[in-house]
Amino acid sequence: MKVLIVEDDLDIAEILAEALIDQHHVVDVARDGQTGLDFVESYDFDLIVLDVGLPKIDGLDLCQRLRREGHNTPVLMLTARNTLDDKVRGLDAGADDYMVKPFDLPELEARMRALVRRGSVTLPPVLEWGMLCLNPNTCQVTYGGQPIHLTPKEYGLLELFLRNGLRVFSRSALIERLWNFGEPPGEETVKMHVKSLRQKLKMVGAPEDMIETVYGLGYRLKQKQPSRMSESKAS
Ligand code: CA
Numbered sequence: 001m002k003v004l005i006v007e008d009d010l011d012i013a014e015i016l017a018e019a020l021i022d023q024h025h026v027v028d029v030a031r032d033g034q035t036g037l038d039f040v041e042s043y044d045f046d047l048i049v050l051d052v053g054l055p056k057i058d059g060l061d062l063c064q065r066l067r068r069e070g071h072n073t074p075v076l077m078l079t080a081r082n083t084l085d086d087k088v089r090g091l092d093a094g095a096d097d098y099m100v101k102p103f104d105l106p107e108l109e110a111r112m113r114a115l116v117r118r119g120s121v122t123l124p125p126v127l128e129w130g131m132l133c134l135n136p137n138t139c140q141v142t143y144g145g146q147p148i149h150l151t152p153k154e155y156g157l158l159e160l161f162l163r164n165g166l167r168v169f170s171r172s173a174l175i176e177r178l179w180n181f182g183e184p185p186g187e188e189t190v191k192m193h194v195k196s197l198r199q200k201l202k203m204v205g206a207p208e209d210m211i212e213t214v215y216g217l218g219y220r221l222k223q224k225q226p227s228r229m230s231e232s233k234a235s
Contacts, residue, residue, distance in 0.1 A: 001046035001116060001159065002026045002177055006036035006062070007078065008054050012101070016049060019105055024139055024152040024159070028180045033057025040066055044176060045073050046116055049108075052079035052090065060093045067094035074115040078103065113137065127162040129221060132206060134162055143204040153178060154197040161211065161221040170218035194219055 003020055007013040008031050017027045028043070030036040034056040040048065048066075052059035063075055077095040079086055090098050096118070097111050113136055117123045127134045131144040134155075141148045141158065150158065156178045160169065169177070171187040179185060194211060202208050212222040 001156075001163075002028075002044065002180075003112070004028050004030065004036065004039050004043075004045045004048045006030045006033065006039075006048065006054060006059070007051040008032060009051070012051075012078075015105070016108075019109065021152075023109065023136075024155040026156060026178055026180050031055075033059065033062045036062055037065065039181070040071055040073065041069075043181070047112055048073050048075045049112070050075050050077050050095070052077060052086065060089055063090070063093040063095050074118065076108070076112060076115060110137075123163060127159065129162055129210075132162075132201075132210070134159055143201065143206050146204045148200055148204055150197065150200060151193075153193045154200065157193060157197055157211075161219070164221075166220055166223065168214045168217045168220045173218065 003025050005013050005016050005020075005027060007016070007029065010031075013029050013031070017029055020027050028039055028045075030039050032055040036048075036050070036054070037057060039045075050059045050063060054062070057065070059077060059079070063077065066073070066075070074097075075095045076097045076099065077090040077093075078099055078101055079090065080101045087098050096115050099108055099111065113125070117125065125135075125137065127136065133142045135141075136159065139155065141150055141155065157174065160174070160177055171190045174190050175184055175187070198208065198211055201210050207222065210222050211219055214220055
């Protein structure tokens with residue numbers, strides 16, 4: 001998934017970004033509230049980690065403004081302050097969750113996963129599609145129990161498809177969702193990642209067209225195939 005970190009403390013931003021990139025997420029970092037706002041108005045994010053004390057626009061104002069403008073992206077607020085009043089103000093400003101610095105990284109990551117699951121449809125902790133299984137907690141992907149070793153971009157592609165059911169993604173939409181601001185690739189690169197993801201799925205016995213091409217539109221996850229049991233019943 002794609003995460004925006006709005007944090008002026010560079011050490012914290014870096015620790016967070018590294019941890020998220022390790023979990024195969026795509027990360028953009030804004031160092032003040034105005035840049036954060038510009039990012040949210042220009043790109044789609046799955047989650048925003050928002051510091052309260054920020055230059056230019058503070059976290060509370062930024063969150064209020066995003067909600068007023070109709071942005072529903074989940075917001076996890078971070079603050080050094082630990083008073084009940086700040087927590088209440090954060091949640092009242094439209095934040096979905098709240099953590100106090102110094103925070104415990106595994107707990108923050110778990111809360112982020114929970115927030116993303118709560119999105120438009122409530123998703124289970126482990127994403128499944130037929131015999132394919134992707135566990136965002138461990139970043140492990142298996143097909144029929146066999147592990148599949150994916151690069152971060154292949155993993156990102158698969159996770160995006162699994163989180164969005166039968167939605168079709170154009171190559172440019174995939175670029176927007178899976179690459180950060182500084183590194184937009186050409187559409188050929190997307191094609192290449194999809195191709196290698198398909199090959200890896202095929203190698204473990206998944207249907208060749210599990211990620212199907214919708215001509216002129218893009219790619220999507222093919223409708224669920226029947227499980228082995230119902231296949232054998234049918235034959
Ligand atoms: Ca700060």
